[in-house]
Amino acid sequence: MVRKTLIAGNWKMNGLLEDGIALAKGVAAEAKKAARKDCEFLICPPFTLLTSAKKAIKGSRVLLGAQDCHFDGKGAHTGDISPLMLKDLGCQYVIVGHSERRTDHHESNELIAKKAAAAINAGLKVIICIGETEAEKDAGKTIDVCTAQIMGSVPEIATASNVVIAYEPVWAIGTGRTPTAAEVEEVHAAIRKVIGKKLGRANANKMRILYGGSMKPSNAKELLALPDVDGGLIGGASLKVADFMAIGEACKQ
Ligand code: PGA
Numbered sequence: 001m002v003r004k005t006l007i008a009g010n011w012k013m014n015g016l017l018e019d020g021i022a023l024a025k026g027v028a029a030e031a032k033k034a035a036r037k038d039c040e041f042l043i044c045p046p047f048t049l050l051t052s053a054k055k056a057i058k059g060s061r062v063l064l065g066a067q068d069c070h071f072d073g074k075g076a077h078t079g080d081i082s083p084l085m086l087k088d089l090g091c092q093y094v095i096v097g098h099s100e101r102r103t104d105h106h107e108s109n110e111l112i113a114k115k116a117a118a119a120i121n122a123g124l125k126v127i128i129c130i131g132e133t134e135a136e137k138d139a140g141k142t143i144d145v146c147t148a149q150i151m152g153s154v155p156e157i158a159t160a161s162n163v164v165i166a167y168e169p170v171w172a173i174g175t176g177r178t179p180t181a182a183e184v185e186e187v188h189a190a191i192r193k194v195i196g197k198k199l200g201r202a203n204a205n206k207m208r209i210l211y212g213g214s215m216k217p218s219n220a221k222e223l224l225a226l227p228d229v230d231g232g233l234i235g236g237a238s239l240k241v242a243d244f245m246a247i248g249e250a251c252k253q
Pocket of ligand 1 (some may be wrong): 003168174175212215226233234235236237
């Protein structure tokens, strides 16, 4: 089963106009030179940079995504951004359910499923994030937690063409620590099984499952070579053109 590798940069709350544009332009220029023509590059800048980033990557193979959305198309939701607005702006992707949103904004699986469904209905592809905390890992609950998050936050209308799962152990995000390659593969394979139960075997075989959490040039090759790892959701290392592109060069296929 060939699944197109996705190398996604999650810029989080980083970037003012000048450096954001420079970063997007840098990624676009390097992506043109990248040897791997068969993997997708995606950048997810903060809302404030989406329009400028879109201009900066115009004509390149780099795709544009946002980091969150509301579940309504429009209306009285001060400060929120709807999936339709993101689509209108030229986004192809949106991330939902990142652990920082689950924690900082108390987002539940149910809310994340609503956001994901709304984004799909608006014509966006959705990256749904899941992952266990350190305490949950220590208690041996990693697979149980991921199973519950998939069952609760992946909407019924999800298919392999409109949803990507990102497995991001919370304790690995921004810490420099990662699970072993064997642990990552074990969890990814388990996630694929759960997706199979929820959405059927065909979707499970085709759906991309990204690894996220301290992915960097030095560990990307080993992680991206794992059979059930179909790309990366990259935070810190996506803020440097060279690091992000080095991860892209490490992708399989
Ligand atoms: P990190 O973040 O690469 O900085 O660990 C990944 C993420 O939170 O998506």
